[in-house]
Amino acid sequence: MRRPTTPGEQARRIRLNETISFLTTLANLSDNPKDISRFAERFPAARGFRVSPWLVRHWAMILEGEDYLPGRSDGVLLRLYWLMPLRETLRAVWRAPDRRSKLWGIMRISQDFFQYGDRSLVRIPLSNEGDYFLSLRSPSRFEEQILQFIDLTDWTGYCANPDCQHPYYLSKRKKKYCNRACAKPAQQAAKRKWFNTKGSRRRADKRRDMSRQWGRQWE
Ligand SMILES: [Zn+2]
Numbered sequence: 001m002r003r004p005t006t007p008g009e010q011a012r013r014i015r016l017n018e019t020i021s022f023l024t025t026l027a028n029l030s031d032n033p034k035d036i037s038r039f040a041e042r043f044p045a046a047r048g049f050r051v052s053p054w055l056v057r058h059w060a061m062i063l064e065g066e067d068y069l070p071g072r073s074d075g076v077l078l079r080l081y082w083l084m085p086l087r088e089t090l091r092a093v094w095r096a097p098d099r100r101s102k103l104w105g106i107m108r109i110s111q112d113f114f115q116y117g118d119r120s121l122v123r124i125p126l127s128n129e130g131d132y133f134l135s136l137r138s139p140s141r142f143e144e145q146i147l148q149f150i151d152l153t154d155w156t157g158y159c160a161n162p163d164c165q166h167p168y169y170l171s172k173r174k175k176k177y178c179n180r181a182c183a184k185p186a187q188q189a190a191k192r193k194w195f196n197t198k199g200s201r202r203r204a205d206k207r208r209d210m211s212r213q214w215g216r217q218w219e
Contacts, residue, residue, distance in 0.1 A: 090149075
């Protein structure tokens with residue numbers, strides 16, 4: 001008999017499911033600002049990532065140089081210079097070939113998007129100045145959920161259907177397509193191929209057998 005789940009286990013499962021849907025929604029997020037607003041509405045964690053808007057504005061100034069347009073809101077700049085690059089790194093981690101590459105990718109997310117992103121403009125990887133930042137404050141839910149990806153690296157999948165709108169998925173089971181609807185075109189193509197090759201041979205054999213039978217009737 002199965003042991004009843006304890007409230008602790010139940011809470012962990014709910015949190016895990018929440019993380020799975022958070023990560024897959026973020027990885028599949030489009031560039032459309034409306035989709036991004038919906039993402040922020042659906043996941044409270046997406047609103048509390050604690051990146052300082054002035055810091056992001058500073059990055060924009062550095063990267064855009066003379067093309068920098070000052071009139072844009074903090075939200076627009078956060079989307080362009082923090083959330084979208086984070087989504088790209090998450091996608092790269094998702095599709096990385098093995099667990100080790102994925103762990104390195106997640107560490108890079110933690111350092112580039114949460115540690116320095118939160119604290120300072122200083123980024124001198126070859127000096128020890130960065131060690132100062134290792135006295136961290138408690139993580140935001142956004143950071144927690146991204147780091148929980150470490151436990152899910154064996155579940156990452158990328159849908160083989162080239163027309164899939166949400167190709168990034170997490171699943172315990174190894175599968176080729178994210179869902180049945182995405183597998184359908186390939187199944188139909190395989191059926192068609194079978195019908196045109198093996199099937200047509202079979203039909204020809206059947207015709208031959210039939211005509212032999214008919215022929216024998218008059219023997
Ligand atoms: Zn799909």
